[in-house]
Amino acid sequence: MNIGYGKQTIGKDDLNEVERVLGSGFLTCGPEVKNFEDKFSKEVGSKYAVAVSSGTAALHLACIALGLREGDELITSPMTFAASANCALYCGAKPVFIDVDEKTGLIDENKIEEKISEKTKIIIPVHYGGMPCNLEKIKSLADKYNLRIVEDACHALGAEYKKSKIGDCFYSDMAVFSFHPVKHITTGEGGMITTNSKELYEKLLRLRSHGIEKKEDWKQEMVELGYNYRITDFQCALGSNQLNNLKNFISKRREIAKKYDEELGIESKLELIKEKENLFNPYHLYVIKLQNSELRKRLYDFLKEKGIFCQVHYIPVYLHPYYQSLGYKKGLCSSAENFYEKILSIPVYPLLKEEEQTFVIEKIKEFLKNN
Ligand SMILES: *Cc1c(COP(=O)(O)O)cnc(C)c1O
Numbered sequence: 001m002n003i004g005y006g007k008q009t010i011g012k013d014d015l016n017e018v019e020r021v022l023g024s025g026f027l028t029c030g031p032e033v034k035n036f037e038d039k040f041s042k043e044v045g046s047k048y049a050v051a052v053s054s055g056t057a058a059l060h061l062a063c064i065a066l067g068l069r070e071g072d073e074l075i076t077s078p079m080t081f082a083a084s085a086n087c088a089l090y091c092g093a094k095p096v097f098i099d100v101d102e103k104t105g106l107i108d109e110n111k112i113e114e115k116i117s118e119k120t121k122i123i124i125p126v127h128y129g130g131m132p133c134n135l136e137k138i139k140s141l142a143d144k145y146n147l148r149i150v151e152d153a154c155h156a157l158g159a160e161y162k163k164s165k166i167g168d169c170f171y172s173d174m175a176v177f178s179f180h181p182v183k184h185i186t187t188g189e190g191g192m193i194t195t196n197s198k199e200l201y202e203k204l205l206r207l208r209s210h211g212i213e214k215k216e217d218w219k220q221e222m223v224e225l226g227y228n229y230r231i232t233d234f235q236c237a238l239g240s241n242q243l244n245n246l247k248n249f250i251s252k253r254r255e256i257a258k259k260y261d262e263e264l265g266i267e268s269k270l271e272l273i274k275e276k277e278n279l280f281n282p283y284h285l286y287v288i289k290l291q292n293s294e295l296r297k298r299l300y301d302f303l304k305e306k307g308i309f310c311q312v313h314y315i316p317v318y319l320h321p322y323y324q325s326l327g328y329k330k331g332l333c334s335s336a337e338n339f340y341e342k343i344l345s346i347p348v349y350p351l352l353k354e355e356e357q358t359f360v361i362e363k364i365k366e367f368l369k370n371n
Pocket of ligand 1: 177
């Protein structure tokens with residue numbers, strides 16, 4: 001057995017599309033980019049979408065587009081991949097971490113207000129594992145203090161919050177997605193920003209390509225400092241075709257999650273993260289909680305020995321050595337630290353076979369019985 005916690009699904013149809021575009025004459029800056037963007041914005045219900053080279057590039061551009069700069073503060077969750085906070089550092093701004101709800105790992109919306117200062121510009125809520133944050137509450141705070149919201153939706157393609165699809169930006173200025181192979185759809189590396197603002201859309205397009213605007217004939221003027229965060233046409237062809245399969249991918253993930261809920265929900269030594277009412281979780285991750293870090297480590301080792309490779313999502317961002325060197329201290333977000341001690345992400349991806357999942361469940365039960 002060799003089972004990871006997550007993995008891409010690449011079909012013959014994906015290969016055909018990539019091959020077609022590789023032979024088409026446009027490797028980059030061609031029609032497939034706009035095709036993918038249009039298809040994506042239609043899927044999530046936003047007016048505009050801008051495809052870029054990674055989720056990290058998407059976060060960076062979103063922050064620049066909102067004018068984040070030195071001296072500003074950006075509020076986010078520590079229970080995330082470092083990129084959600086690094087985008088503040090790229091702009092010379094300071095990430096301010098809000099503690100999480102220890103049950104769900106989501107940013108605790110009731111602890112945000114006390115950390116808002118004169119310097120706060122942006123809130124980046126992270127839909128951890130695929131479960132949407134309390135966007136209504138976060139939007140009401142943003143309105144009250146005139147802050148912008150960029151959703152880190154890298155786990156949440158296909159998620160729904162009440163009547164809203166994540167990515168439709170009903171509660172936010174922009175939403176950011178990643179197409180890294182472990183995410184819901186992949187382009188190898190890649191990302192997307194969605195928005196309903198024409199102004200932000202045009203700015204993002206410019207920033208993606210050096211800050212250069214096309215005028216007439218040979219005239220291309222660089223009007224601001226941008227980057228090369230472009231994505232290729234063959235990646236976008238892959239992304240478009242992957243989107244065709246999104247519904248299947250998500251229903252497979254939810255099927256797997258449902259079986260875990262049923263089989264592992266009866267284990268008294270485990271705590272699961274329940275899907276909340278009015279939310280739709282596409283399960284980027286399936287996270288179980290052990291009673292303590294020692295038990296978690298032993299289960300991790302036990303499963304690894306059986307060929308089941310789990311992961312821990314995440315070490316609270318500010319505990320990374322680099323953030324420690326910036327002066328962030330252990331104890332800053334105690335619930336996030338407690339949550340981190342107990343969690344383990346077990347396999348969930350569309351190609352996980354039924355007998356493989358049964359094996360995973362059996363091994364977890366076997367461990368719990370003897371520990
Ligand atoms: C994957 C991920 C990112 C970064 O995306 P890349 O495409 O790998 O740059 C950012 N935030 C979260 C929460 C992620 O899971």
